[in-house]
Amino acid sequence: MKNLGIVILALCVQLFNAQNVYMTKVEKTHENTDKFLYKINEEAKDAEYLGEIEVQGFSKDDAEIFSLIYKKAKEIGANTFTLKPFENIDGSPQPFNASNYKLGLYYLPKEKLLNQTGRIYLFASSDKNQKIDINKKNYELAPRSYTVINVIPGDVYTISTKKLLGSTIKLQPKSGDGNQYFQISATKIKSDDSGVGGLNLKSGDIIGLEKSYAEFLSVIYNKEKQSN
Numbered sequence: 001m002k003n004l005g006i007v008i009l010a011l012c013v014q015l016f017n018a019q020n021v022y023m024t025k026v027e028k029t030h031e032n033t034d035k036f037l038y039k040i041n042e043e044a045k046d047a048e049y050l051g052e053i054e055v056q057g058f059s060k061d062d063a064e065i066f067s068l069i070y071k072k073a074k075e076i077g078a079n080t081f082t083l084k085p086f087e088n089i090d091g092s093p094q095p096f097n098a099s100n101y102k103l104g105l106y107y108l109p110k111e112k113l114l115n116q117t118g119r120i121y122l123f124a125s126s127d128k129n130q131k132i133d134i135n136k137k138n139y140e141l142a143p144r145s146y147t148v149i150n151v152i153p154g155d156v157y158t159i160s161t162k163k164l165l166g167s168t169i170k171l172q173p174k175s176g177d178g179n180q181y182f183q184i185s186a187t188k189i190k191s192d193d194s195g196v197g198g199l200n201l202k203s204g205d206i207i208g209l210e211k212s213y214a215e216f217l218s219v220i221y222n223k224e225k226q227s228n
Contacts, residue, residue: 019059021068023075025052030077030107037073039215040080040106043114047106050076052084058099060126066216069103078105080113083219098144098220117176120149120157123183123209123217130184133160141184145222153177159206167206181214183207 027049040047053072059065073081084102085093124130124141131140134149135158141147149157153175160168161184171180185205209217 019055019057019061019065021065021072022054022056023051023072024054024102026076027051028076032077032079032107034079034110036079036110037070037212037216038080038113039219040082040108040113043080043108043112044082044104044106046112047080047108050078050105050107053081053103053105054101055103056100062126062217062220063213066213069216070212073105076105077107079110080106080108081216082106096220101220103219116178118151118153118173119179120151120159120171120173121179121181121209121214121218122147122149122159123181123214123221125183125185131162132184133162134158138162141224142222144220145224146218147224161206169206179211181209181211183209183214183217 028051030048030050053069055065055069069081073079081103083096084104085096086100086102088094122132122134122141123146124143127143129140129142131138133139139147151157151171151173153173155172157171157173158168159171159182160166169182173180183206185207
């Protein structure tokens with residue numbers, strides 16, 4: 001009976017944490033072979049509206065949720081999306097709720113996309129604060145947050161997770177270069193692969209992100225103060 005109770009509790013926890021993605025509205029479909037799914041803002045007024053997706057429930061597996069959203073968006077030919085806030089009784093938008101939100105799906109020719117250059121996006125991991133160094137200035141990203149560096153073409157940007165065993169990258173964007181996206185992973189411990197035995201401590205990694213996934217994170221994560 002004790003084991004049965006543990007199993008039931010585990011199932012309840014899974015159901016509580018489950019996140020579901022539903023296509024709640026299909027206005028029309030669009031034929032295209034675009035592989036991307038980018039976020040739009042003011043461009044939405046010129047985009048072709050196709051439908052809506054609703055996400056219900058919370059999950060820390062952001063990549064899996066994006067995969068589900070991407071598949072449904074491509075079923076109707078969408079290549080762009082925007083957050084559609086729920087409204088209060090007076091018509092004002094409700095604060096974003098990571099456990100329940102809607103995305104509008106659109107088709108927009110790629111050449112009409114705005115704000116595609118001149119920025120570096122840095123995302124924190126989903127569960128731990130992460131300290132980073134940007135050109136010798138210290139920052140701390142809260143879980144599920146991100147910051148944006150507005151770059152000057154030709155300048156060098158050194159980004160580090162700090163500490164002895166952290167990762168460091170150097171970027172020197174040129175004029176017209178596309179936005180770049182990175183996620184800062186938390187400190188982790190793994191088994192030693194040298195054959196000697198023991199553990200290795202890694203003080204955070206800097207991982208390049210695919211643009212579509214990164215722009216989804218910029219919707220569901222909190223934006224922190226811009227870095228310059």
